[in-house]
Amino acid sequence: MNALQELIRDVKASMGIFESPNPELHGLLAEFPNPGALYHAAEGVRDAGYKHFDTHSPFPIHGMDDAMGLPNSKVGWICLIGGITGLALGTWLQWWTSAVDYPLNISGKPFFSVEPSVPVMFEVTILFSALAAVAGMFALNGLPRPYNPLFYSKNFARATDDAFFLHIAATDRRFDSEDTRQMLSDLGAQNIEVIRDRGTSELED
Amino acid sequence: MDDSPLFGADLSFHEITEKVSSHTEKKTPLAWYAAFSIANIGLMILLVMIAYLFWNGIGVWGLNNPVGWGYAIVNFVFWVGIGHAGTLISAILFLFRQQWRTAINRSAEAMTVFAVICALVFPGIHVGRVWAAYWMLPIPNQMEMWPQFKSPLLWDVFAVSVYFTVSLTFWYVGMIPDLATMRDRATTKIRQRVLGVLSMGWTGANRHWRNYEKAYLLLAALATPLVLSVHSVVSFDFAVSIVPGWHTTIFPPYFVAGAIFSGFAMVVTLMVIARKVYGLQDIITISHLEKMNIVILLTGTMVGFAYITEFFMAWYSGVQYEQYAFLNRAFGPYAWAYWTMMSCNLFFPQFFWFKKLRTSIPFMFVVSILVNVGMWFERFVITVTSLHRDYLPSSWDYYSPTAVDVLTFVGSFGLFFTLFLLFLRFMPMVAISEVKGIKPEADPHYYDGHGDGQAGNALPTPAPGASTTA
Numbered sequence: 034m035n036a037l038q039e040l041i042r043d044v045k046a047s048m049g050i051f052e053s054p055n056p057e058l059h060g061l062l063a064e065f066p067n068p069g070a071l072y073h074a075a076e077g078v079r080d081a082g083y084k085h086f087d088t089h090s091p092f093p094i095h096g097m098d099d100a101m102g103l104p105n106s107k108v109g110w111i112c113l114i115g116g117i118t119g120l121a122l123g124t125w126l127q128w129w130t131s132a133v134d135y136p137l138n139i140s141g142k143p144f145f146s147v148e149p150s151v152p153v154m155f156e157v158t159i160l161f162s163a164l165a166a167v168a169g170m171f172a173l174n175g176l177p178r179p180y181n182p183l184f185y186s187k188n189f190a191r192a193t194d195d196a197f198f199l200h201i202a203a204t205d206r207r208f209d210s211e212d213t214r215q216m217l218s219d220l221g222a223q224n225i226e227v228i229r230d231r232g233t234s235e236l237e238d
Numbered sequence: 239m240d241d242s243p244l245f246g247a248d249l250s251f252h253e254i255t256e257k258v259s260s261h262t263e264k265k266t267p268l269a270w271y272a273a274f275s276i277a278n279i280g281l282m283i284l285l286v287m288i289a290y291l292f293w294n295g296i297g298v299w300g301l302n303n304p305v306g307w308g309y310a311i312v313n314f315v316f317w318v319g320i321g322h323a324g325t326l327i328s329a330i331l332f333l334f335r336q337q338w339r340t341a342i343n344r345s346a347e348a349m350t351v352f353a354v355i356c357a358l359v360f361p362g363i364h365v366g367r368v369w370a371a372y373w374m375l376p377i378p379n380q381m382e383m384w385p386q387f388k389s390p391l392l393w394d395v396f397a398v399s400v401y402f403t404v405s406l407t408f409w410y411v412g413m414i415p416d417l418a419t420m421r422d423r424a425t426t427k428i429r430q431r432v433l434g435v436l437s438m439g440w441t442g443a444n445r446h447w448r449n450y451e452k453a454y455l456l457l458a459a460l461a462t463p464l465v466l467s468v469h470s471v472v473s474f475d476f477a478v479s480i481v482p483g484w485h486t487t488i489f490p491p492y493f494v495a496g497a498i499f500s501g502f503a504m505v506v507t508l509m510v511i512a513r514k515v516y517g518l519q520d521i522i523t524i525s526h527l528e529k530m531n532i533v534i535l536l537t538g539t540m541v542g543f544a545y546i547t548e549f550f551m552a553w554y555s556g557v558q559y560e561q562y563a564f565l566n567r568a569f570g571p572y573a574w575a576y577w578t579m580m581s582c583n584l585f586f587p588q589f590f591w592f593k594k595l596r597t598s599i600p601f602m603f604v605v606s607i608l609v610n611v612g613m614w615f616e617r618f619v620i621t622v623t624s625l626h627r628d629y630l631p632s633s634w635d636y637y638s639p640t641a642v643d644v645l646t647f648v649g650s651f652g653l654f655f656t657l658f659l660l661f662l663r664f665m666p667m668v669a670i671s672e673v674k675g676i677k678p679e680a681d682p683h684y685y686d687g688h689g690d691g692q693a694g695n696a697l698p699t700p701a702p703g704a705s706t707t708a
Binding site: 047048049067068069070071072073075087088089090091092093094095096097098100101103106107108109112126127130131134135137139142149150152153155156157159160162163164166167169170171173174176177178179180181183189190191192193194195 | 250251252255376378382383384385386387388390392393396397400403404407408411415418419421422423434435438439440441442443444445446447448449450451452453456457460461463464467471474670671672674675679680681682683684685686
């Protein structure tokens with residue numbers, strides 16, 4: 034049971050969902066002046082051995098996955114599975130409807146043959162691959178996620194505008210209020226803020 | 239990239255946000271209401287014409303015995319073609335790393351989605367018995383029969399509906415980060431709620447960006463063969479038949495080139511107006527418009543080459559009916575339509591060889607409209623002139639549209655502009671995060687004094703606070 038909980042915790046962490054047991058201390062949010070500073074800070078945090086952290090920026094920063102020590106995205110595999118499913122379904126649909134369920138003789142042509150079936154096979158493959166890629170992206174990102182404790186930070190609204198943040202969650206094994214704060218400020222953070230998890234009820238205010 | 243400024247080179251990250259989102263936040267301008275009212279009149283005309291058609295049947299259209307395909311098919315192909323430029327800009331130019339696309343891709347994708355909606359109206363209403371329109375879908379009818387999968391018309395149903403679904407998905411996925419930007423700026427509760435739902439809790443997290451970028455790349459890679467397949471399948475509607483003038487193998491590439499040609503012309507028409515009205519001249523620059531005009535010149539020449547090749551093939555085939563079909567196009571009763579097509583599509587875009595003309599806003603605006611007129615006539619020429627005089631002279635006839643035909647087509651523009659104006663009013667019309675992402679300052683190595691040139695080519699200037707770690 035403990036191993037399962039551990040696994041769920043790691044999967045959620047890979048999506049950027051960190052569930053701190055202490056609502057008064059969800060994590061530390063540090064602001065950096067530009068993408069370059071954020072990039073080097075992420076490298077520093079990675080090298081210090083942290084795992085439960087994330088960077089927030091208004092656009093994707095080239096090379097940030099390596100700087101954070103993240104592996105390649107798995108979306109491609111989900112897309113491939115979607116594509117194979119679509120191809121199989123498109124083929125089966127045409128074969129089953131025209132050769133099995135209700136065969137119709139049209140000018141003596143075979144009930145099913147590959148050549149006239151290619152366009153529909155192709156289109157259904159594309160449809161399923163595209164939808165699988167998007168659904169896989171949402172699933173791996175843990176989206177939609179309407180509530181996020183970071184939204185309590187007034188400053189954090191600028192993460193989608195022109196500010197660059199690094200968030201270290203309190204769930205990280207190496208997390209320590211004082212040491213982590215010290216490390217962030219050594220890395221050049223301009224503004225370090227404690228994030229509290231106040232739950233959804235207070236969002237009404 | 240060349241030395242021309244990308245766009246927004248002088249704007250800071252915040253100014254880009256401000257410039258794009260402020261248009262959705264300010265009070266609705268009076269001019270928007272005026273334009274929206276006119277578009278709504280068009281939409282009402284469309285709805286009334288469809289209602290009239292449903293009540294009376296397709297006898298209210300100008301179709302006659304040899305010409306069983308008229309305005310409905312012409313309009314369908316026209317609108318699908320318009321849509322293709324949006325996918326080309328958003329997917330193919332993305333794969334080719336053409337960074338200038340970021341200024342126009344969002345509005346071009348919107349144009350795609352709305353043009354395909356307009357296109358889908360026509361096959362839906364032209365079936366005669368609208369209550370049986372679901373026969374187009376793989377659902378068994380009351381006789382437990384399935385659609386005929388050997389028919390190009392059914393391939394078309396699949397191609398266009400998949401195209402619509404994928405385009406809509408691509409457009410929406412691309413908008414999520416920008417909707418989050420607008421959510422974080424929202425001041426009213428209703429805006430916060432609506433944008434909060436639409437942006438799905440996006441926080442710009444890198445753990446999200448990495449999956450997002452991969453999914454976006456995959457969508458682009460999937461949309462590229464899709465867009466080429468869609469117009470190829472549309473051309474199969476004609477090419478797989480044995481009608482002289484339709485039965486040619488050149489159709490798929492020629493239709494795709496024509497679709498991109500007309501779509502780019504529509505993008506130019508829309509952008510020339512939108513950048514002026516919304517003051518986006520420093521995001522959508524002359525350089526972007528010029529690049530689109532070069533694409534129009536290229537594809538227009540390809541289309542013109544295809545017209546001439548068709549004549550050559552008709553002569554070279556030695557088939558009397560084939561030769562007659564083409565001579566009849568150019569010199570028969572529909573010569574007026576043929577020469578309208580030739581001059582709009584082959585002649586006028588050639589002026590874009592001159593840099594002065596392809597960077598002139600009034601000139602490109604006129605040519606972009608002429609190209610769309612020409613491309614509508616291309617579909618008219620292909621559809622009607624091939625049918626109106628077939629193998630047996632005793633069945634020849636002349637096709638003229640009725641007022642209902644013409645008003646339905648006019649009304650489809652009302653539908654298109656209604657949707658496009660709603661988009662301009664409520665959605666981020668420029669891809670904010672992408673425009674920021676290709677600024678030189680977005681490259682993390684820009685600040686190290688040894689930029690790798692991936693994000694731009696500005697002079698590197700070290701910034702404070704960047705050298706605290708090794």
